[in-house]
Amino acid sequence: xxxxxxxxxAGTMGNGIAHVFAQHGFSVTLVDVNPVQLSxxxxxxxxxxxxxxxxxxxxxxxxxxxxxxxxxxxxxNEGVAKAELVxxxxxxxxxxxxxxxxxxxxxxxxxxILASNTSSISITRIAAVTKRPDLVIGMHFxxxxxxxxxVEIINGYATQKEVSEKIVALSRQLGKVPCEVNDYPGFxxxxxxxxxxxxAIYSLYEGVAGVEEIDTVMxxxxxxxxxxxxxxxxxxxxxxxxxxxxxxxxxxNPKYAPCPLLTNMVLAGKLGVKSEEGFYTYAHGSKELMVSxxxxx
Numbered sequence: 001x002x003x004x005x006x007x008x009x010a011g012t013m014g015n016g017i018a019h020v021f022a023q024h025g026f027s028v029t030l031v032d033v034n035p036v037q038l039s040x041x042x043x044x045x046x047x048x049x050x051x052x053x054x055x056x057x058x059x060x061x062x063x064x065x066x067x068x069x070x071x072x073x074x075x076x077n078e079g080v081a082k083a084e085l086v087x088x089x090x091x092x093x094x095x096x097x098x099x100x101x102x103x104x105x106x107x108x109x110x111x112x113i114l115a116s117n118t119s120s121i122s123i124t125r126i127a128a129v130t131k132r133p134d135l136v137i138g139m140h141f142x143x144x145x146x147x148x149x150x151v152e153i154i155n156g157y158a159t160q161k162e163v164s165e166k167i168v169a170l171s172r173q174l175g176k177v178p179c180e181v182n183d184y185p186g187f188x189x190x191x192x193x194x195x196x197x198x199x200a201i202y203s204l205y206e207g208v209a210g211v212e213e214i215d216t217v218m219x220x221x222x223x224x225x226x227x228x229x230x231x232x233x234x235x236x237x238x239x240x241x242x243x244x245x246x247x248x249x250x251x252x253n254p255k256y257a258p259c260p261l262l263t264n265m266v267l268a269g270k271l272g273v274k275s276e277e278g279f280y281t282y283a284h285g286s287k288e289l290m291v292s293x294x295x296x297x
Contacts, residue, residue: 016145
């Protein structure tokens with residue numbers, strides 16, 4: 001039974017994954033080359049645990065235990081040396097992920113499972129740079145990790161059935177709902193979601209409707225909790241663009257090509273929440289959703 005987990009990358013996804021494992025009693029090593037990022041991650045985890053405590057989801061003792069279960073390390077070799085499972089949660093960049101997996105494969109103990117939180121990049125391709133492709137799997141958590149129930153489990157071409165079964169059981173231990181899928185571009189979540197987001201952006205680009213109208217139709221007409229344009233801002237427009245390119249190249253089908261408006265916004269640095277402007281603007285301390293001035297009528 002897995003008890004010791006390392007998480008590579010202390011960004012939004014990485015700190016959320018570390019939080020969930022630590023809260024469920026696992027010994028977690030959070031690894032990032034940037035000590036400042038590690039400090040920010042621990043601060044975020046502490047604040048998110050505070051919110052859970054305020055809502056009565058955990059008590060003070062459980063919060064303290066979760067924080068005590070996490071140690072931070074800047075050196076990857078040191079960080080994975082005793083791991084039974086490593087979850088990579090770095091930026092959605094194929095070259096970066098391949099480099100990390102090469103390092104993980106060399107430094108992690110024999111028999112350690114190597115998982116990626118990638119939302120679109122081929123697990124088979126990632127596994128191919130290791131000497132343990134049968135122990136490589138996709139473990140795609142949803143954002144925000146402490147809240148969202150789904151974990152998309154992606155089996156690469158060589159992934160052992162026993163590894164899949166172990167990761168499915170582990171996901172349930174975390175209080176998640178695992179869904180197994182096979183390794184094709186975008187898997188299931190983003191193969192369906194990203195074309196919808198891209199079509200919403202095309203509808204804006206072609207003047208069919210405005211930002212608020214598009215999101216309102218999808219929220220009230222299709223029972224989506226968040227409209228596709230707001231969701232794109234939340235995911236990050238650069239991430240949406242990257243995933244669409246993976247789909248376009250993976251299938252060789254132009255229907256997945258990013259809308260020119262999306263491409264221009266990414267080039268302009270309008271990336272959504274992370275840059276404080278995308279289809280909406282995001283002022284510090286304000287919960288009011290305001291359409292970006294670029295799209296106001």
